[in-house]
Amino acid sequence: MPSKGPRxxxxxxxxxxxxxxPCAVRRKAESDANRPSPAARGYDAPWREARANHLARNPLCVACGCKATLVDHIASIRKAPHRRLDPTNFASMCAPCHGRKTAAVDG
Structure with a gap:
């Protein structure tokens, strides 16, 4: 069975x-050190409660139909901070679908 070669x-x-x-590991560590805490970015106790409630009511990924583990903000907190806890701005997603959506929409 062939395996991937070095890059x-x-x-x-x-x-x-x-x-x-190693340079990528170092860049990520530097970036993470300068990143605000989750609470400072809007992911505090009220968000965790809203997230849990949303996943209980909507357990399947809106993109592929598998079990959702994340709640996506349709309009990002950065672009629409007033909709941070608005349930109409939530979408249940699995991690792979959320990663694709975030990369495509938010860069």
């Missing part, structure tokens, strides 16, 4: 398949 990182290092380049 070339943007920094010029050859990286084994399935492993992150």
């Amino acid at each position: 070339l990182c943007a920094c010029g290092r050859v990286v084994p398949a399935g492993r992150p380049c």
Whole structure:
């Protein structure tokens, strides 16, 4: 069975398949260190309660129909902070679908 070969990182290092380049690990750690806490970004106790209620009422992913584990803000908190806890702004999603949607819509 063939396996993936090594890849070339943007920094010029050859990286084994399935492993992150040390420069990517360092960049992520630096980015995370400068990121505000979840509560500061709007994911506090009221959000956790609204999320749990939404998932209890809507347990399936709106994109693929599998079990949802995340609640997406249709209009992001950054773009519509006043809709942060608005249930009409929620969509139940599985992690892969949420990742695709977020990458496509929010960059």
